[in-house]
Amino acid sequence: MILRPVQMTDLPALLDLVQRAGPGFTTLPANEERLTHRVRWAQRTFAEQVERADADYLFVLEDDDQQVVGVSALIGAVGLREPWYNYRVGLTVSSSPDLGIQRQIPTLFLNNEMTGQSEICSLFLRHDQRYGSNGRLLSLGGLLFVAEFPQLFGDKLIAELRGSADEHGCSPFWDSLGRHFFKMDFSHADHLSGLGSKAFIAELMPRQPLYTCLLTEQAQAVIGKPHPNTEPALKILTAEGFAHKGYIDIFDAGPVIEAPVSRIRAVRDSQSLVLAIGTPDDQAPVWLIHNRRLENCRITTARARLVGNSLVVDRLTAKRLQLQPGSSVRAVPLLNQQQQAVAA
Amino acid sequence: MLVLRPVELTDLPQLQQLARDSLVGVTSLPDDTERLREKILDSCASFEKDVQGQGPENYFFVLENLTTRRLVGCSEVLATAGFSEPFYSLRNRHFTSASRELNIEHGVPALSLCQDLSGHSLLRGFHIDSALERTPFSELLSRARLLFIAAHPARFAEAVITEIVGYSDEQGQSPFWDALGKHFFDLPYVEAERLCGLQSRTFLAELMPQYPIYVPMLSQAAQDCIGRIHPDGQEAFDILEREGFETNSYIDLFDGGPTLYARTSSIRSIAQSQAGTVQTGSPIDARGSYLVSNDSLKDYRAIVAELDYCAGQPIALSAEMCAALNVTDASAIRLIAL
Numbered sequence: 001m002i003l004r005p006v007q008m009t010d011l012p013a014l015l016d017l018v019q020r021a022g023p024g025f026t027t028l029p030a031n032e033e034r035l036t037h038r039v040r041w042a043q044r045t046f047a048e049q050v051e052r053a054d055a056d057y058l059f060v061l062e063d064d065d066q067q068v069v070g071v072s073a074l075i076g077a078v079g080l081r082e083p084w085y086n087y088r089v090g091l092t093v094s095s096s097p098d099l100g101i102q103r104q105i106p107t108l109f110l111n112n113e114m115t116g117q118s119e120i121c122s123l124f125l126r127h128d129q130r131y132g133s134n135g136r137l138l139s140l141g142g143l144l145f146v147a148e149f150p151q152l153f154g155d156k157l158i159a160e161l162r163g164s165a166d167e168h169g170c171s172p173f174w175d176s177l178g179r180h181f182f183k184m185d186f187s188h189a190d191h192l193s194g195l196g197s198k199a200f201i202a203e204l205m206p207r208q209p210l211y212t213c214l215l216t217e218q219a220q221a222v223i224g225k226p227h228p229n230t231e232p233a234l235k236i237l238t239a240e241g242f243a244h245k246g247y248i249d250i251f252d253a254g255p256v257i258e259a260p261v262s263r264i265r266a267v268r269d270s271q272s273l274v275l276a277i278g279t280p281d282d283q284a285p286v287w288l289i290h291n292r293r294l295e296n297c298r299i300t301t302a303r304a305r306l307v308g309n310s311l312v313v314d315r316l317t318a319k320r321l322q323l324q325p326g327s328s329v330r331a332v333p334l335l336n337q338q339q340q341a342v343a344a
Numbered sequence: 345m346l347v348l349r350p351v352e353l354t355d356l357p358q359l360q361q362l363a364r365d366s367l368v369g370v371t372s373l374p375d376d377t378e379r380l381r382e383k384i385l386d387s388c389a390s391f392e393k394d395v396q397g398q399g400p401e402n403y404f405f406v407l408e409n410l411t412t413r414r415l416v417g418c419s420e421v422l423a424t425a426g427f428s429e430p431f432y433s434l435r436n437r438h439f440t441s442a443s444r445e446l447n448i449e450h451g452v453p454a455l456s457l458c459q460d461l462s463g464h465s466l467l468r469g470f471h472i473d474s475a476l477e478r479t480p481f482s483e484l485l486s487r488a489r490l491l492f493i494a495a496h497p498a499r500f501a502e503a504v505i506t507e508i509v510g511y512s513d514e515q516g517q518s519p520f521w522d523a524l525g526k527h528f529f530d531l532p533y534v535e536a537e538r539l540c541g542l543q544s545r546t547f548l549a550e551l552m553p554q555y556p557i558y559v560p561m562l563s564q565a566a567q568d569c570i571g572r573i574h575p576d577g578q579e580a581f582d583i584l585e586r587e588g589f590e591t592n593s594y595i596d597l598f599d600g601g602p603t604l605y606a607r608t609s610s611i612r613s614i615a616q617s618q619a620g621t622v623q624t625g626s627p628i629d630a631r632g633s634y635l636v637s638n639d640s641l642k643d644y645r646a647i648v649a650e651l652d653y654c655a656g657q658p659i660a661l662s663a664e665m666c667a668a669l670n671v672t673d674a675s676a677i678r679l680i681a682l
Contacts, residue, residue: 092553092555094528094530094550094551094553096547096551099539101530103528103530105527105528180452180561181441181452182448203442204442204443206556206558210561211553211555214523214561214562
């Protein structure tokens, strides 16, 4: 299994994948024209032909039979071309010491504070491939790419996780808030959002802070709560140092998790090593390995042994990375130490 | 004979009884002896005061049955809302959201805390014995304040407002309060209104939401209360509406009741009231009902009377009327048809 830049020939497989992902997957709509545009744009991005403000690094996860089974993306910078909105969950205190009254009212503040930061998005792994290291390769591969090319990204990485919705795709948060300002249902708004109209929609949102006590109880309950489908990704990213600092999506109140790039484990603990071919034993830890290339980027996971400055992997791994022995790689153990201890 | 006159300190016990019977939302009538005493003293001082322009004065009137000496109603007019303490309202305005790209444009009403109505004169504290509701005497109790303004225009603003008590149910529950105020005040509606009558209103500023409240986010029951009148406040509303008062975009921040507004010069009892002189001793061929007041300040009196009024002619009053109005032959009076 490798993570690599998307190519034009991936389009049919990509379309199939996106259709499987369903309507909640708004950043990659099942629309051939838009997908084609995005793939073309990603190719230009990997070829370093676009500015950071427009950069869209779209990766696919491909198995050894050249089947595309997953997708993920890194956006160079959000909010530099059109405004990027979030709510910050802040606090208003209503207090009268004389009357002995003190009310703490969580309040939503519309903001553009994530402007210029980089985003991990469009993460989807085919259901039948959700085993072994696949999920981690898909989620963490991008982080290793950021470690290799930090100049292409912002100080922080963010990820907007899909918020709570019922089985029909209705969001209680949207029903209690956004609906009043758009007069359209969530799936329609979500669809427009996926078509690139998110900033336009956001322009219809109220500018003033909103007291959460005026939302329905169902809406209050889902503020900052991720959709159950996103929990695996949330768990993986949290272990890497991502945290929810109170920012949420303005439509469905899903959490925006964030981490300073320099403090992300896969970035901080990654090192440049020399690739060696050998026989790592079955007890060797699994590593996440990047071939340090941009346009021909290949990232994979493999059992590997660290010997001095060398990372010993099997021949197939080197082939997946399109590298010869003696090449330089960037690598990091796939699991952090705590997880390794648990795995052992 | 019922007469409207300025309140006196000796009225305190009876006034407190009226306050006890008054509607919860009439916060200017607290059932509290000390607070009422202060209000009476403040009113007495206001009537005594030599005033060059409008200030903090509050003119407090009572309706007295001259035969039984019983007080059957009271009403007030505050010269300047917001003069000595802030006067808050909620302004109900549409915020327009528009997106040209999506071809969507619509307005969303939002309530914002404001002090826009500061500086206007304020009619308040209207309460009448239930037996006298919808009689000429409730007209007298409400509109004699307007005749008073007509007689002493320098003491009042160029616009007059009043807040009509908003809807609450028989258990004292206000859906508007439950949807909005309760979140910020952590108090039941009745308790909040009571505090509002007793305390300095500065606690309002401490607790009220400072950001706009988007109306569609309120419960339907609360939205229905915006501008809705308490059944017992309907008469106060009707009387002033006939006077030319109109609702506007301001509502009460506790119960959502409407605010009425009128330019002072266009209020019917002010614009159309006639000044005349008293003629005693002649028989009265009653042809119509009128509200009649003298033009005094601290000896202000007003009554309901059946008269034969002819513009430009002296006005014949009976001895009883003269006694009630505290006027004699050739005194200046003012009247308006009921």
